[in-house]
Amino acid sequence: MAKQVVPETARQRRRPTRNGTVLSEQIIVETALRMLREHGSTGLTARRLGAALGADPSTLYRYFAGMDDLTRAIGDELMGRALDNWTATGDWRTDLRALGRAIYGAYLAHPQAALLTASRVTGRPREIAVDETVLGILRGAGLPDPATVHVYHAFIDQSLAFAALDAGSLALADEARAGDEDMWKSTYAQLPAATHPHIAATAHLLARRMPHSAYPAALEMLLEHTAAQLTRAGV
Amino acid sequence: MAKQVVPETARQRRRPTRNGTVLSEQIIVETALRMLREHGSTGLTARRLGAALGADPSTLYRYFAGMDDLTRAIGDELMGRALDNWTATGDWRTDLRALGRAIYGAYLAHPQAALLTASRVTGRPREIAVDETVLGILRGAGLPDPATVHVYHAFIDQSLAFAALDAGSLALADEARAGDEDMWKSTYAQLPAATHPHIAATAHLLARRMPHSAYPAALEMLLEHTAAQLTRAGV
DNA sequence: AGGTAAGGTCAACCCTGTTGGCATAAGAGC
DNA sequence: GCTCTTATGCCAACAGGGTTGACCTTACCT
Numbered sequence: 394m395a396k397q398v399v400p401e402t403a404r405q406r407r408r409p410t411r412n413g414t415v416l417s418e419q420i421i422v423e424t425a426l427r428m429l430r431e432h433g434s435t436g437l438t439a440r441r442l443g444a445a446l447g448a449d450p451s452t453l454y455r456y457f458a459g460m461d462d463l464t465r466a467i468g469d470e471l472m473g474r475a476l477d478n479w480t481a482t483g484d485w486r487t488d489l490r491a492l493g494r495a496i497y498g499a500y501l502a503h504p505q506a507a508l509l510t511a512s513r514v515t516g517r518p519r520e521i522a523v524d525e526t527v528l529g530i531l532r533g534a535g536l537p538d539p540a541t542v543h544v545y546h547a548f549i550d551q552s553l554a555f556a557a558l559d560a561g562s563l564a565l566a567d568e569a570r571a572g573d574e575d576m577w578k579s580t581y582a583q584l585p586a587a588t589h590p591h592i593a594a595t596a597h598l599l600a601r602r603m604p605h606s607a608y609p610a611a612l613e614m615l616l617e618h619t620a621a622q623l624t625r626a627g628v
Numbered sequence: 629m630a631k632q633v634v635p636e637t638a639r640q641r642r643r644p645t646r647n648g649t650v651l652s653e654q655i656i657v658e659t660a661l662r663m664l665r666e667h668g669s670t671g672l673t674a675r676r677l678g679a680a681l682g683a684d685p686s687t688l689y690r691y692f693a694g695m696d697d698l699t700r701a702i703g704d705e706l707m708g709r710a711l712d713n714w715t716a717t718g719d720w721r722t723d724l725r726a727l728g729r730a731i732y733g734a735y736l737a738h739p740q741a742a743l744l745t746a747s748r749v750t751g752r753p754r755e756i757a758v759d760e761t762v763l764g765i766l767r768g769a770g771l772p773d774p775a776t777v778h779v780y781h782a783f784i785d786q787s788l789a790f791a792a793l794d795a796g797s798l799a800l801a802d803e804a805r806a807g808d809e810d811m812w813k814s815t816y817a818q819l820p821a822a823t824h825p826h827i828a829a830t831a832h833l834l835a836r837r838m839p840h841s842a843y844p845a846a847l848e849m850l851l852e853h854t855a856a857q858l859t860r861a862g863v
Numbered sequence: 864a865g866g867t868a869a870g871g872t873c874a875a876c877c878c879t880g881t882t883g884g885c886a887t888a889a890g891a892g893c
Numbered sequence: 894g895c896t897c898t899t900a901t902g903c904c905a906a907c908a909g910g911g912t913t914g915a916c917c918t919t920a921c922c923t
Binding site: 543551 | 743747748749751756759760763764767773774776777778780781782785786788789790792793794796797815816819824825826827829830833834841842845846849850852853
């Protein structure tokens with residue numbers, strides 16, 4: 394590797410780019426988020442990002458090992474925003490619900506970015522901070538460690554998984570204007586009752602339900618399950 | 629559009645390619661699946677697929693509108709395999725559990741393909757067949773239509789979402805040999821108790837739990853919830 | 864004030880999806 | 894069996910992708 398990535402904290406010389414802007418990991422990530430929103434989930438390219446920053450594309454390699462590394466940094470930024478939008482109350486159920494929605498919300502606020510990053514474990518600082526927080530909530534509620542780990546695992550994976558899935562249709566709807574919300578009316582509702590009796594019978598309900606996320610329902614199921622575990626543990 | 633895609637059923641002239649193979653949607657999709665396994669989730673390219681088929685890359689455009697269209701066909705193939713691996717018993721709980729695991733399993737059997745397709749609604753025939761089956765199981769159990777749609781939505785999204793997420797780490801592990809299962813020992817277990825007390829306290833449990841999927845647990849939560857709904861409906 | 868090297872730029876590499884034009888042989892009609 | 898049509902294969906080319914190695918310049922340390 395000819396180029397070496399210098400960690401943000403160790404940066405000292407801040408040389409401005411040709412057109413005057415001074416770069417930083419933060420600025421690059423923010424610009425990338427903006428470009429994702431404007432140009433769609435496949436619209437983030439090194440050349441375009443360079444142009445938006447007023448810098449040569451290759452300059453990015455001074456800050457990130459590659460586009461993949463940048464992608465993980467974007468994911469970590471979303472995790473950080475989720476945590477910033479969350480405050481502890483002390484009640485485990487309230488806190489876990491709020492944190493779940495904060496994570497889900499932070500990702501869905503940037504569907505195109507979520508699509509790229511939600512199914513990836515970054516191992517970066519702010520992702521770790523979220524993990525620590527979740528474990529703290531559960532252990533603080535008095536849940537035994539094995540159950541804590543069990544619920545934590547389901548919680549974090551479920552939140553990310555639904556964020557990724559729902560971001561998909563949301564980003565698609567944004568990008569292809571029409572969106573496939575209409576698909577429930579155009580495709581599914583047209584299926585004949587003879588071959589697809591159950592879809593035909595519930596088509597009107599499906600059309601109303603499918604555009605919404607199943608995440609809240611799944612989250613409540615998880616909270617119910619956790620409460621049951623707590624009672625069982627005699628808390 | 630210069631080239632027109634002819635639907636598989638309307639194909640009559642089957643002209644062999646230069647090296648003798650006769651193409652079909654089925655053969656292309658199967659070859660694509662094999663290439664994904666061998667070259668990773670980003671290893672499916674028009675040129676490589678063409679080479680593997682002994683055909684010019686542009687020939688693919690006689691069968692699919694583009695790589696995107698091919699991707700959706702791959703997803704539908706996985707859905708079909710899921711349904712093939714499933715048989716009804718008449719007990720809703722058994723059937724739904726088995727179908728969930730069949731879907732999850734079919735996708736995880738091809739992690740690289742799952743990564744590409746799991747977060748996309750294809751609207752193709754075999755995906756629709758799965759939807760019809762799920763709705764049939766729930767309505768057959770006596771669940772009222774609104775609750776049926778509610779559970780169906782959570783079920784299908786949850787299954788796909790977890791498949792995508794878990795396929796991610798599985799594909800990663802395959803592609804980067806090392807795998808990030810070790811990350812729980814290398815990264816998380818090294819965090820000092822002073823700054824991350826909860827991670828430190830549960831590190832040994834996390835290391836054992838994280839390599840496994842949270843899907844079975846989430847699926848059981850959904851089944852529990854459904855059973856409760858059935859009792860509430862007086863079935 | 865001078866030297867070092869961080870951090871910017873430039874040109875080039877090989878890859879990608881996709882298309883328009885062309886060639887050929889499969890199968891229909893006789 | 895012959896002919897004609899056109900479905901379906903191939904070829905060459907395009908724009909745009911990530912990434913790299915060599916080079917230049919200027920911010921900072923001594």
